[in-house]
Amino acid sequence: MPRTLANAPIMILNGPNLNLLGQRQPEIYGSDTLADIEALCAKAAEAHGGTVDFRQSNHEGVLVDWIHEARLNHCGIVINPGAYSHTSVAILDALNVCDGLPVLEVHISNIHKRESFRHHSYVSLRADGVIAGCGVQGYVFGVERVAALVGAAQADA
Secondary structure (H helix, E strand, O other): OOOOOOOOOEEEEEOOOHHHOOOOOHHHHOOOOHHHHHHHHHHHHHHOOOOEEEEEOOOHHHHHHHHHHHHHHOOEEEEEOHHHHHOOHHHHHHHHOOOOOOEEEEEOOOHHHOOHHHHOOOHHHOOOEEEEOOOOHHHHHHHHHHHHHHHHHHHHO
8 A cells, every 4th residue: 555644654854963953053043943843844744634753863873764664654754864964875875765755855054055065965865855944944845845746646656
């Protein structure tokens, strides 16, 4: 049975230091907390008849394990890999095994207006879309895009 928004949640993954949103560099990341973002994502998914499975880890291997889990049990992935965007081939490799699963990469800040090392993302090589510089609203855009891609896949089936 194909996974849909009605029968499988959207996995939303957050990488290192995102647990400190609202406290860490509010001039860059704003004052919203991770809990605030989770509520926004849940509301966006609900509007499309779905749910979210929202997680955060500072550990690369945990994120890889969760991507493996999403491959089997979720209808799509929205990921803010944080600094792992720029360093993690392991996360890219895990995402590359998620055949047919929509993947949206989200960055709260515009990584292309920041330090040059942030301009490259390994995750972007697999992502079906990249949202950067839209603040926490980027997560909502990611959820909405996953919903659209899942809906399009259902229509094609």
